[in-house]
Amino acid sequence: MRKLVLSTVALAALAGSGLAIAHGFDTRSIKAVGSTFTAAPVGTVQTSTCTGADGSYTRSHGTYTGTVSNATGDANLNGPITIDAKSLINTSTNVGVVTAHIRFGSDGGGNAQFEGVYANGNVAGLVEGHAPGSTAALLGNLSAAFSTTSGFTNGNIGGANSGGAVELTSGGCKPMPPPKPDVVRAEGVVSAISTGSITAAGVTCTIPTDLQSAVSGLGLVANTSRVDMTCTVAGGTNTLAKLSVEGGHGHLKEHLKRH
Numbered sequence: 001m002r003k004l005v006l007s008t009v010a011l012a013a014l015a016g017s018g019l020a021i022a023h024g025f026d027t028r029s030i031k032a033v034g035s036t037f038t039a040a041p042v043g044t045v046q047t048s049t050c051t052g053a054d055g056s057y058t059r060s061h062g063t064y065t066g067t068v069s070n071a072t073g074d075a076n077l078n079g080p081i082t083i084d085a086k087s088l089i090n091t092s093t094n095v096g097v098v099t100a101h102i103r104f105g106s107d108g109g110g111n112a113q114f115e116g117v118y119a120n121g122n123v124a125g126l127v128e129g130h131a132p133g134s135t136a137a138l139l140g141n142l143s144a145a146f147s148t149t150s151g152f153t154n155g156n157i158g159g160a161n162s163g164g165a166v167e168l169t170s171g172g173c174k175p176m177p178p179p180k181p182d183v184v185r186a187e188g189v190v191s192a193i194s195t196g197s198i199t200a201a202g203v204t205c206t207i208p209t210d211l212q213s214a215v216s217g218l219g220l221v222a223n224t225s226r227v228d229m230t231c232t233v234a235g236g237t238n239t240l241a242k243l244s245v246e247g248g249h250g251h252l253k254e255h256l257k258r259h
Contacts, residue, residue, distance in 0.1 A: 030166050033073035033131075033140070034159030037104075039066035039083045040151040047148060055092025061085070064151040068104050072159065074167060076133035079106040083152060089118055098123045098146060105132020114142055121145055127157060131167050140165020182233040183241070190225045198229065198240065205231035205238040214256045218245055 045062030064083040071077035081104040089096030096118040104110040110132035116125020124143040131138045141163050144155035158165025188201030195216065197206050207215050220227070226246040231238040242257045 029169050031073055031169075032158065033071070033077060033138070033165050033167050035068050035071040035077045035157050036159065037066060037068040037081050037144070037155040037157065038151070038153050039064035039081055039155070041148070045148045049091075052090075055090050057096075058087075058089050058091050058148075060087045060089075060148045062148060066152070068157075070159075074131060074133075074136075076106045076131065077104070077110070077157070079104065079132070080108065083114075085114075085152075087118060087146075087148070094121070095119050098125070102127065102129070107132050109133060110138070112138055116142065118146060121147065123152075124161070127165070134167075134169070136167040136169045138165065138167055183230055184233055184238060185228070185230045187228040188226065190220050190222055190227055193220050193222050193225075198227075198243075200227050200229060203229075203231070203238065205229060205240040207240050208258065211240060211243075211256060211258055215240070215243065218243075218255055220245065 042063045042065050045060055047058055047060045050057050050059070062085060064085060066081050068078055068081045081102065083100050083102050085098060085100035087096060087098045098114070098116050098118050100114040102110070102112045102114055104112070110130065112127050112129025114125060114127045116123045122143065123146040124141065126140075127142040128137075128139050130136070140158040141161035142155070142157050142165075143161050144152040146152055184203060184205075186201040186203035186205075190198060190200045191202075192199040192204070195207070195212055197204055198215065198220070199205075218225075228244040229240060230242040232241050233239075240258070243255060245255055
């Protein structure tokens with residue numbers, strides 16, 4: 001037997017396929033799905049053994065075929081299943097990892113990757129890919145009894161697994177746009193002006209700090225200057241957003257606007 005010096009490196013390499021979590025959750029609709037499956041080995045399962053500091057290891061690579069049944073949420077999950085699986089198991093501790101590429105469904109169009117932990121004859125982990133018969137993405141938990149000689153038995157995608165499985169389809173909910181603020185507009189002679197507020201035509205508006213310097217630079221005079229101002233209204237407070245003052249020939253000329 002070959003001696004396995006860095007067993008942790010081998011484990012990392014096997015798990016290196018890493019599943020990318022589906023993007024765009026905030027712009028998709030989601031529904032729960034589930035199914036059961038079995039898959040027996042087809043042909044010869046390739047195996048090799050080696051010894052590490054923490055025990056003996058068996059590495060395997062095989063193809064397993066069977067049937068998906070009892071689908072809930074999406075009948076297209078039912079149908080044939082083919083699992084191309086690799087495993088690395090410490091036979092001394094009976095723990096390891098299993099990764100697989102899975103094809104399944106009524107039209108054979110389901111396509112997913114699996115990555116899971118093996119312990120004492122059972123495997124459990126995450127499956128991610130595309131559901132058959134649609135463009136929906138599939139994300140969920142997968143569990144089964146597993147051995148290289150019997151394959152996958154008592155398998156569950158979602159269903160009995162804690163956390164289940166879901167299909168994500170395009171469309172669905174979209175973030176609500178923020179409400180536009182209420183506004184009040186006043187046009188007339190300035191009756192009061194200070195660093196922090198302005199009153200015209202009976203309307204008083206707070207001058208925000210980012211506009212105070214600009215408003216002061218206009219040189220407005222109470223009971224003399226004429227303005228056209230727009231203020232946002234929130235929580236009972238009017239806040240200046242835009243201000244125009246009278247220019248030549250009685251025309252209003254915009255001088256400042258809050259961004």
